[in-house]
Structures are given as structure tokens and as C-alpha cells.
Amino acid sequence: MRKILVLACSAILMGSTLAALAQGTAPQSVTRIVLPPVPKALLPSDFAGWTAASAPKKLTDAALADSANAAALKEYDFSDAELGEYKREGETLSVRALRFHDASGAYGAYSFYRQNGWPKEQIGAGATSNHNRVLFWLGNAVVDATFSHISAMSGSELRELATGMPQPDGGKASTPPILSNLPKTNLDGQTAHYAVGPASYSGAGGVLPTDLVGFDRGAEAVTASYSLHSGPATLTIIDYPTPQMAAAQETKIRAYIDACKHADKQAQAGWSKGLQDSDLVSLEVKRSGPLVALVSGDAVPDESHKLLAAVHFEADLTAMQQPPENDVLKTGKLLLGIAVLVLIVCGISLFLGIFFGGFRAFYRKSRGLPASSMFDEEFIRLDLRK
Numbered sequence: 001m002r003k004i005l006v007l008a009c010s011a012i013l014m015g016s017t018l019a020a021l022a023q024g025t026a027p028q029s030v031t032r033i034v035l036p037p038v039p040k041a042l043l044p045s046d047f048a049g050w051t052a053a054s055a056p057k058k059l060t061d062a063a064l065a066d067s068a069n070a071a072a073l074k075e076y077d078f079s080d081a082e083l084g085e086y087k088r089e090g091e092t093l094s095v096r097a098l099r100f101h102d103a104s105g106a107y108g109a110y111s112f113y114r115q116n117g118w119p120k121e122q123i124g125a126g127a128t129s130n131h132n133r134v135l136f137w138l139g140n141a142v143v144d145a146t147f148s149h150i151s152a153m154s155g156s157e158l159r160e161l162a163t164g165m166p167q168p169d170g171g172k173a174s175t176p177p178i179l180s181n182l183p184k185t186n187l188d189g190q191t192a193h194y195a196v197g198p199a200s201y202s203g204a205g206g207v208l209p210t211d212l213v214g215f216d217r218g219a220e221a222v223t224a225s226y227s228l229h230s231g232p233a234t235l236t237i238i239d240y241p242t243p244q245m246a247a248a249q250e251t252k253i254r255a256y257i258d259a260c261k262h263a264d265k266q267a268q269a270g271w272s273k274g275l276q277d278s279d280l281v282s283l284e285v286k287r288s289g290p291l292v293a294l295v296s297g298d299a300v301p302d303e304s305h306k307l308l309a310a311v312h313f314e315a316d317l318t319a320m321q322q323p324p325e326n327d328v329l330k331t332g333k334l335l336l337g338i339a340v341l342v343l344i345v346c347g348i349s350l351f352l353g354i355f356f357g358g359f360r361a362f363y364r365k366s367r368g369l370p371a372s373s374m375f376d377e378e379f380i381r382l383d384l385r386k
Helices: 002-025 067-075 103-113 154-163 177-181 198-203 243-261 301-309 327-366
Strands: 050-052 057-059 078-088 091-100 126-130 133-138 141-147 187-195 220-228 231-239 284-288 291-297
Touching: 067 103, 067 198, 091 103, 103 133, 103 141, 103 187, 103 198, 133 154, 141 154, 177 187, 177 220, 177 231, 187 198, 220 301, 231 301, 243 284, 243 291, 284 301, 291 301
Parallel strands: none
Antiparallel strands: 050 078, 057 078, 078 091, 091 141, 126 133, 133 141, 187 220, 220 231, 231 291, 284 291
């Protein structure tokens, strides 16, 4: 038993020593300053035969990039911009490239600048044109190009420009998820406007008052036009962080719509153009999860109701990434391992003690001796022979 106690004490002392060494040698937290990478240039010095008259001008102030719409650009999380002037055989091309934090901001800015009725073009992720002006977006950037003379090759020239533009990685390349909630039937895709704040919403022709949407609560909205049989309709979808927020805001929006239906001509003068052009009988509000949808326009109530019924929220469960292990967690795992090692050593010592001690006791009992040798009489034998 003395040997067992010695082994157990040795194991405990060894575990304590290892724990002390682990605490003493644990890596100290070091504050590292990581500088953000320098963004790649948006505009090249030349492309498709166009040569820059001078180096593209770089801007980081939204007011300098577009003073009239600086507030909307900031809502879309504006990052920087480049302005370039190109020449080719007596013709000129002015290019303004706007970069945002992610692709959602770029799409939002593109939908903000694009006007309803502009034809669709095949450039980048989405494009439109208006006479000699071409607007397209790709990744987290929006390009606004104005030709002195438009030609049949202008589209291919801008496609070559888009090919060399830098692209974002990971989640920054994702478009706004709210767009997937727009019903596809009878949708005019060139009329969708994505907004994340009062300036971007009202500037793109939002139907509701901006303070009623609830952008201060983290809401985002998308507005799109539909060509129904009885007339045009406008669908507004507002996405809130939680269904509870959506329910509270739906009550306010529904009360506002009910007040609109009973308002007089004087009150209607302060409405948005979308409400003024709407058939008040067709106005309808619906909530689905965190989404609040509103139908306005000049369609009959039955078609407006069917369009609104097509909006429904589907929960998408995704696995959350586990955080990496820190020093405290690593130290805790080390101490737990030491404790398990001590218990294993103690168990092995106890097993060996019982095994060898029991075998020895069995051997003595088989010879007619006591199990323990502590009862043996000790004597000295002298062999005195002559």
C-alpha cells in the first residue's frame, strides 16, 4: 500500500507540475494591427482602343463622386470611386466607376440610377442604356459611361472593360436576399429598386413615407412594377430583422393605408406620386414572417390580391460557423487532459497493487502462512559448526 500511495502522489505532483508549466508558458495575447489591403484599380489606362487622357481620378468622398446623391451612396455603403476620361480617333468617353462594400450596395446603386423604361443591355451582371449613356454593375462596382457617339460596338467595348474589373470574394459577392421574394410572374425586371435608407428609397420613387418604412430599425425595401391584365401595379416588400418588428410596422402601415382610403383631396396633395396614381380600392397590405408587402397601382382588387398572395417568406436554416479556439479554451483542455492522465495512472497503480499484492497473499496462504508478512517472526540463524 505504501508503494501505491507513493505512485499516486507522484502522479499528482507530475500533473501539478505540468499544469504550472502550461500556465507559465501559455502564449500571451498579442495585439496585431492588420492594415486593410489596397483596393485594386477599377479603371485601366486603356481598353478596346480607348486611351485615358490622364490617370483616372480617385475619390473617397461620396459628395465628390455624386454631390446630388451622396446621401444615397452612403446608405449603400460607398467605398471609393474613379473618374476617367478616354479618347479615340476624335471621340470621347467619360467613365465614372463607383465601388461599394459589397455586391448588395452595388446593385442598390445600380437600381437607384436606372430609370424605369430604360432598355436592358448585356454587360456585367446587369446593364441598361439611355441614348449615349450606358449603366452597368458587376461585383461590388457600378460603372456609368457616357459616349460622345454611341455605336454598335459600344456594348462589346464596355464588356471588355468589365472583364478586367476586380471582383469581391465570399459574402461580399452576394446580391440582396430580399430580391428572391419578388414574384416572377408579370414582373418587369428593369423596374426593381433596392433601398436601405430614406434617401435611396425616396430617390427611387418609394410609395410609402420614409419614416413609416422603419429604416432606423434595420429595414430594407425593394420596389418593382408588374404588368397585370387590368393595369400596372407596384409591389413594395419591406424586410425587417425580426417578425415582431414586422408585425408592429404592419399595424402602422395598415392604419396609414386605411387613412388614405378615407382622405380628402387636400390630404392627397402630400402623398407620393405612387399613391396619387393608385386606385385606393386596390391598396392592400400583408405580412409574412419578417416581410411586409404592399400593393399599389391601377390594377383591379382581385389581381392586386393575387399578386400580394404570391409573396411568402421561407425560412432558410444555415449552419453557423463555430468560433476558433482561444488560449483559455486550449489551457482548459490541457488541464482536463492532465486530470484524466492522473486518474489513469492512479487506476493503473491501484490495479497493479491489487494484482501483485493479491498474488503474493494467495501464494503465502497456499503455503500455510499468514497473508501478510508483517506477522512473521524475525530471527537470526547462526550456523555454529565446528
